[in-house]
Amino acid sequence: MRCPRCRNEDRRYFHQDYKGFYCRKCIRFGKIYVHETLQQKPLYKPKIQTQMHLDYELTSVQQDAIAKVELLYEHHNKVLVYAACGAGKTEITLVQIQQHLAAGKKVGYAIARRQVVIEIAKRLSEAFPNIHVVKVCGGYTNVVDGDLIVCTTHQLYRYHKCFDLLILDEMDAFPFANNDVLQQLAYNACCGKLLLLSATPESSHFQEVKDGYMGQVSVFERPHKQPLVVPKVYRLPFAMQMVVSLLLVLFKKGKWIVFMPKITQVERMEKLCKHICRCRSISSKTKQKDELMESFNRGDFNLVFATTILERGITIKGVNVAIVSGEHKVYTKASLIQMVGRVGRKFDAPTGFAYIFCKEKTKEIVACQKEIIMMNRKAKIV
Ligand SMILES: [Zn+2]
Structure with missing residues (x-):
């Protein structure tokens, strides 16, 4: 027996009612029966031509990273951007977002914490002022579709097989890290490429890179070229x-x-x-x-x-x-x-x-x- 949503196979989590067995491990995202099949959510995917606006120029290190991400996608579906805090990892995603929107693909940007969703949604709206960036998190769940969706990792349950590009920011952060239900929701939501961003990846991520399952780009220089402060x-x-x-x-x-x-x-x-x-x-x-x-x-x-x-x-x-x-x-x-x-x-x-x-x-x-x-x-x- 396996849960169609969280892929749980542990029998302790399966309960039964008059309709059949359902999974309690992921029940906070709604009751789902073992015999059910999750349907892909129909989202509007227009081709959107947009030009990114930044108040500053990307540095040569950031531009190299952008080119390397593109190159790695020729052989991988998953790329890890390992970037120092403040090195501009969000900026590195912009070209990928722009290209996917232009091709009529759906892009999601997911982060563990609600506070960061709000901040990133604001930054992406400034970078792409002529598109509708929608934030989906606690307190903002009335509108769940837009040109670009920024959401908490909890909200990914809404987007089964929706995203042609799913950017997972700070995937080593609580509560996403070590939470196999949230991680499965993320994999379910992606039907194309995954872009993982972190300043502090876990050893399992580096192992995936080593084993050839994921590409890696490193960016340690901050755009202002000042070193990170050593505490x-x-x-x-x-x-x-x-x-x-x-x-x-x-x-x-x-x-x-x-x-x-x-x-x-x-x-x-x-x-x-x-x-x-x-x-x-x-x-x-x-x-x-x-x-x-x-x-x-x-x-x-x-x-x-x-x-x-x-x-x-x-x-x-x-x-x-x-x-x-x-x-x-x-x-x-x-x-x-x-x-x-x-x-x-x-x-x-x-x-x-x-x-x-x-x-x-x-x-x-x-x-x-x-x-x-x-x-x-x-x-x-x-
Ligand atoms: Zn489940």
Whole structure:
């Protein structure tokens, strides 16, 4: 017995009612019976001629990467773009999007986190101002078809065999990583080429490349050609970590994100600090996250206490980062690289500060520093 949607074969997940057996592993996406066949969703696929608009020119490294992706598609259906944070991996997808739209093919851009869907949809709308970019995620599910669909990986259940090009961004991020239901939904949604993007791919992805199942393009140079900021690591007791973080925020100019592992911690810090400086907190519990981030971007306040909800996909001009309790188990090498990668993403603010405060220097912290140094070194030769 096999689920037609998530491909589960584990009998523990199959339940029976008067119509037959159904799968409980993927039931959050609707009840599906084992005897059912998923139908391809009919989507409108016009040929769309569009020209991308960018306020800046693509660098030679990005152009080389674009050409290499095209070349790899001659022999692979799957290509991995391994790009440093802020190296412009979204830009590398633009030519592929443009070409597929012109050929009347459907393009989907899927990301694990809702917050990043909103940011990417905005960037793609700016790059292709004359097409209808539709975002599909929690709070935006009334319109589910458009010229270009940007959605959370959860929403891919709507698009069975729909996308001729499916771009999977940050496929190593929670909750997509290690979630076989979401991964199967992604494979189901794609009926053509897959383009995987990540700054921190997992070893299984590199293995696929090694085994010849996937092509790989690496881009480690940021467009402004400044190196990635290597975080400074300090071992301190927890209370001192907080004091030093606050002193940094008060005495060094610019915006700051102070990452903390727990929701209760960020909420408590907001309450304590709002008497001495303009600050807010953000976590998965926060309502009106989009408005809060817009307000931070505008500079209404300079300090945000955040959980890992802000670790990826967020671009804030001139932001600096301090990570408290860096030894905590929620901080993997990948999440540390991503948090530090928020710094120096803009042409007019290409650098900044990144600190990791910890009680002990874990192997994840050491690996994060090593990998950033490796990317900076390779940026010169790739
Ligand atoms: Zn299932």
